[in-house]
Amino acid sequence: MAYVRSAGLRGVRSVIVELGGDADDLARRCALPAGALDDDEILVQDLAIGLLLETAAVELRCPDLGLRVAQRQDLSLLGPVAVAIRNARTTTDALEMTSKYLFFHARSLEITIVPDPEGRQDVLGIRFGYRDDAVPLPPQSVDMVLLFLHRALVQLVGADYGLLSIELPNPLNADRHRYQTLFGAPATPSTGAAILRVPSVLLGRAISGGDQTAQLLALQYLEQHSPPRGQSYSERVRAVLQRSLDTGTSSLGEVAEVLSVSTRTLQRHLTAENTSFSAIRDEVRRDVAARLLATTEIPLFQIASALALDDVTTFSQYARRWWGITAREFRSSRKPSIDPG
Known part of the structure; x- marks a missing residue:
């Protein structure tokens, strides 16, 4: 059993009322706490939300109920996570922050980037599910969250972001035309996972109109409200850099500000852990570069930007120091070989 912020129930009351149902009676029978349909900050059992949606869909004879609810939701239901996402510089930044901080909304759920379930090298999957794959x-709930994710991506980068298809772990709740109309892409039922299939070039795509100060404030808030993790300072610095290099949050002072400590205090803790800020930043840059080169076709200049490096020339100098070869050579060496037979 896990708990979710009641913000995830936005739109449920209005949809039920439009269908002629009694929202309060349904909520009571599904063991939702009083006020959960109208207050964003009540902790609700995830099973109760799922039961409410399934019960309402059956009793009100509305098989597309989850899709209808999602049409009344937007990024704002994620609270401070939404502020951080809206002010991201790239889709990579936004997705990594979503994955990192989804705990603020739902601690048992995650959104992750996975290989294309159909095996295409130029496609990746945005997967939604429990941390435990067996649950x-x-x-x-699948319909509601996948359509919410799709609408959030449209809001961030535009309707042409390239959605190829939707993978559902269950049979279709509505007819195929309904999914095609709402997502602009076909839905494939009973695949075993809830996934949006998108072109791999979506990673690294620029998001316009961001405010770095607003994002920094949101990250600070989320860090301060993170559950206790027993992390060392080097682990915390690494986590901040992994999600925010390309926002410009890559200096000692900026990272110290996110962690709510002075630069001197942060340096002292890192020294005690036998490392330094520059060493950790270099490791994070190397790891992020290796992942993007090996798993995407993002142009080198975009990867340089994601690493908070000035240009491709600087990136090439780093690549030679890290691996002894150029970034292009590293990318080529990581591509799977094709068996001619």
């Missing part, structure tokens, strides 16, 4: 997702 099944309620079908109406």
Whole structure:
């Protein structure tokens, strides 16, 4: 059992009322706490939300109920996570922050980037699910969250972001045309996972209109409200850099500000852990570069930007120091070989 912020129930009351149902009675029968349909900050059992959506869909004879609810939701339901995402510089930054901080909204759920379930090298998957793969997702919840993710991506980068198809772990709740209309892409049922299939070039795509100061404030808030993790300072610095290099949050002072400590205090703790800020930043840059080169076709200049490096020439100098070869050579060496037979 896990708990979710009641913000995830936005739109449920209005949809139920439009269908002629009694939202309060349904909520009571599904063991939702009083006020959960109208207050964003009540902790609600995820099973209760799933039960409410499934029960309402059956009793009100509305198989697309989850899809209807998602049409009344937007990024703002994620609270401070939404502020950080809206002010990201790239889709990579936004997705990594979503994955990192989804705990603020739902601590048992995650959104991750996975290889294309159909095996295409130029496609990746944005997967939604429980941290424990063995826990099944309620079908109406799958519809609601996947459409919410799709609408969030449209809001961030535009309707042409390239959605190829939707993978559902369950049979279709509505007819195929309904999914095609709402997502602009076909839905494939009973695949075993809830995934949006998108072109790999979506990673690294610029998001316009961001405010670095607003994002920094949101990150500070999220860090301060993170659950206790017992992390060392080097681990905390690494985590901040991994999600925010390309926002410009890559200096000692900026990272110290996110962690709510002075630069001197941060340096002292890192020295005690036998490392330094510059060493950790170099390791993070190397690891991020290796992942993007090996798993995407993002142009080198975009990867340089994601590493908070000035240009491709500087990136090439780093690549030679890290691996003894150029970034292009490293990318080529990581591509799977094709068996001619």
